[in-house]
Amino acid sequence: MSWLTNYVKPKLQKVLNARETPDNLWHKCKNCGQMIFQKEFIANQYVCAHCEHHDRVPPKDRFDALFDNANYTLLDLPKVKIDPLKFKDTKKYTDRLKAARASTGDEDAIKVGVGKIGGQEAVVGIQNFFFMGGSMGMALGEGIIAGAKEALRLGLPFVMHTASGGARMQEGILSLMQMPRTTVALQMLRDAGLPYIVVLTDPTTGGVSASYAMLGDIQIAEPGAMIAFSGPRVIEQTIREKLPDGFQRAEYLREHGMVDMVVHRHNMREELGKVLSLLMGGRNVKAAAE
Amino acid sequence: MSKDTGDMMTFLEFEKPIAELEGKIRELRSFAGGAGQVDISSEVGQLETKLSKLLKETYAGLSPSQKIQVARHPERPHFQDIVGHLFEDFTPLAGDRAFGEDEALLGGLARFRGQACVVMGHEKGSDTESRIRHNFGMARPEGYRKAIRLMDMAERFNLPVLTLVDTSGAYPGVGAEERGQAEAIARSTDKCLQVGTPLVTCIVGEGGSGGAVAIAAANKVLMMEHAVYSVISPEGCASILWRTNEKAADAANALKITAQDLLNLGVIDGVVAEPLGGAHRDPSRAMNMLGDTLEDALRDMAGVSGDRLRELRREKFLAMGNAGL
Ligand SMILES: [Zn+2]
Numbered sequence: 151m152s153w154l155t156n157y158v159k160p161k162l163q164k165v166l167n168a169r170e171t172p173d174n175l176w177h178k179c180k181n182c183g184q185m186i187f188q189k190e191f192i193a194n195q196y197v198c199a200h201c202e203h204h205d206r207v208p209p210k211d212r213f214d215a216l217f218d219n220a221n222y223t224l225l226d227l228p229k230v231k232i233d234p235l236k237f238k239d240t241k242k243y244t245d246r247l248k249a250a251r252a253s254t255g256d257e258d259a260i261k262v263g264v265g266k267i268g269g270q271e272a273v274v275g276i277q278n279f280f281f282m283g284g285s286m287g288m289a290l291g292e293g294i295i296a297g298a299k300e301a302l303r304l305g306l307p308f309v310m311h312t313a314s315g316g317a318r319m320q321e322g323i324l325s326l327m328q329m330p331r332t333t334v335a336l337q338m339l340r341d342a343g344l345p346y347i348v349v350l351t352d353p354t355t356g357g358v359s360a361s362y363a364m365l366g367d368i369q370i371a372e373p374g375a376m377i378a379f380s381g382p383r384v385i386e387q388t389i390r391e392k393l394p395d396g397f398q399r400a401e402y403l404r405e406h407g408m409v410d411m412v413v414h415r416h417n418m419r420e421e422l423g424k425v426l427s428l429l430m431g432g433r434n435v436k437a438a439a440e
Numbered sequence: 441m442s443k444d445t446g447d448m449m450t451f452l453e454f455e456k457p458i459a460e461l462e463g464k465i466r467e468l469r470s471f472a473g474g475a476g477q478v479d480i481s482s483e484v485g486q487l488e489t490k491l492s493k494l495l496k497e498t499y500a501g502l503s504p505s506q507k508i509q510v511a512r513h514p515e516r517p518h519f520q521d522i523v524g525h526l527f528e529d530f531t532p533l534a535g536d537r538a539f540g541e542d543e544a545l546l547g548g549l550a551r552f553r554g555q556a557c558v559v560m561g562h563e564k565g566s567d568t569e570s571r572i573r574h575n576f577g578m579a580r581p582e583g584y585r586k587a588i589r590l591m592d593m594a595e596r597f598n599l600p601v602l603t604l605v606d607t608s609g610a611y612p613g614v615g616a617e618e619r620g621q622a623e624a625i626a627r628s629t630d631k632c633l634q635v636g637t638p639l640v641t642c643i644v645g646e647g648g649s650g651g652a653v654a655i656a657a658a659n660k661v662l663m664m665e666h667a668v669y670s671v672i673s674p675e676g677c678a679s680i681l682w683r684t685n686e687k688a689a690d691a692a693n694a695l696k697i698t699a700q701d702l703l704n705l706g707v708i709d710g711v712v713a714e715p716l717g718g719a720h721r722d723p724s725r726a727m728n729m730l731g732d733t734l735e736d737a738l739r740d741m742a743g744v745s746g747d748r749l750r751e752l753r754r755e756k757f758l759a760m761g762n763a764g765l
Pocket of ligand 1: 179180181182184199
């Protein structure tokens with residue numbers, strides 16, 4: 151069981167023990183502007199109690215809410231070559247990486263866990279927007295490939311939660327190559343008859359939206375999530391006109407046939423559990439017959 | 441290219457010394473022509489040696505941002521030039537059978553050096569009218585869905601697929617987003633990796649981000665010597681990371697976008713040499729050299745089964761970035 155790094159216990163206690171400085175005592179809703187008690191906001195899965203606005207969630211909180219009894223094991227993800235291009239803009243890429251690692255405590259913008267969702271075991275990948283905007287570089291690509299391979303090894307479905315501004319520019323062409331690379335991993339699942347489910351969270355744009363984020367057997371989106379290939383600013387610059395209301399939001403994508411359903415975060419575990427058990431149902435019948 | 445058409449060429453900023461030298465040679469010739477009797481062959485010979493040396497030096501030392509200018513040169517051979525020059529019986533096929541026809545990404549059946557195939561690629565257009573018609577080579581979802589349709593057909597009829605990439609990127613527009621630009625690109629990349637016949641790509645000019653990858657996840661990915669391939673335009677990268685697009689040249693250096701860099705990074709499989717001074721100086725020769733390389737690539741895959749081709753393609757992309765960096 152060397153692939154298991156740690157056994158993660160229910161994290162509720164840790165959430166409740168979060169440092170209570172004046173800064174994080176209150177949360178101001180980005181949508182309605184109402185002040186919410188931070189503890190309550192977190193206990194409500196980062197959903198505003200006044201307007202139901204779904205804010206961004208750190209991976210740990212999402213894992214806790216998603217897996218039955220907040221019980222799961224984290225997958226040890228492969229290490230990749232750091233800063234292959236020796237990239238430097240106004241800052242060195244290695245410094246940006248260090249800062250992101252320090253502030254999140256994670257290696258990169260993806261974590262993968264294995265556990266039960268509504269009774270159905272699954273491999274779950276979560277992209278972390280708080281780590282350099284969830285940008286897609288080599289580590290992220292390797293994380294998705296590792297998650298898909300683990301699902302393949304265990305004969306489980308793979309559920310990917312996306313949150314990303316797109317490719318990690320500091321890795322240049324190597325970040326772009328994660329589009330075909332992750333696609334290969336999904337094809338392996340497809341060949342094995344294992345479900346791949348995408349949960350699109352805010353925001354999912356650029357090269358991420360144009361690869362693994364749009365290739366799910368089932369596409370689920372969180373309410374209000376921005377899901378786009380080109381961001382609204384780029385489009386406005388190109389066409390020089392105002393964009394329609396709700397453009398590129400989850401509900402808009404559902405209306406335009408790009409996602410199957412928009413699911414409230416509070417119902418996500420139940421909905422995912424149901425969908426996974428239905429999709430795995432045929433497979434179980436087949437296995438019983440053989 | 442013949443010396444007489446020199447006047448009509450578009451010179452890039454860094455080509456000015458080259459243009460001046462060519463102007464001098466032309467002047468000398470016309471002077472000699474007028475005087476009738478003067479023997480200028482030795483002077484012209486000297487200048488021509490100098491010119492060829494200058495071209496060689498300039499083009500051997502192009503910076504990434506100069507390469508971008510060459511890759512975007514209006515007289516560089518485009519999809520339709522290449523297909524017209526290297527392919528026979530080109531039969532363009534239109535439409536995605538769902539919404540429309542996208543002339544930014546052209547494709548169809550053709551015969552390449554005797555072999556029936558599917559060929560497709562971005563077309564930027566060559567004058568104002570055609571550039572607008574081809575949307576400057578920026579494809580919409582319909583274009584990528586047509587590409588998927590053509591790859592499906594190639595597989596059913598056991599035809600190899602050749603793709604020529606030349607785009608600054610997929611089109612960022614309201615309609616394109618509404619009709620699922622992201623999904624179309626994702627599915628087209630998926631299809632490239634799935635198709636059970638040989639797939640060869642050449643980045644002939646610009647390879648812009650996802651709009652390029654969508655038809656470039658191939659068994660063999662080639663780049664022309666002065667083509668560029670990048671995750672984001674250096675202008676776009678500079679405006680995000682440097683917060684000013686005046687730093688585009690720095691971004692171009694940092695991003696590693698040249699054929700030579702990408703070969704070193706193990707992202708592409710080969711570089712197609714261009715005539716001295718770039719493909720725009722001698723398009724016909726440039727296209728012949730491209731044709732020879734494409735033919736070699738196809739020959740290498742002749743007789744390999746569809747399953748094996750798929751497997752090789754997948755293994756190549758999975759291995760990328762794990763070695764040689
Ligand atoms: Zn609110």
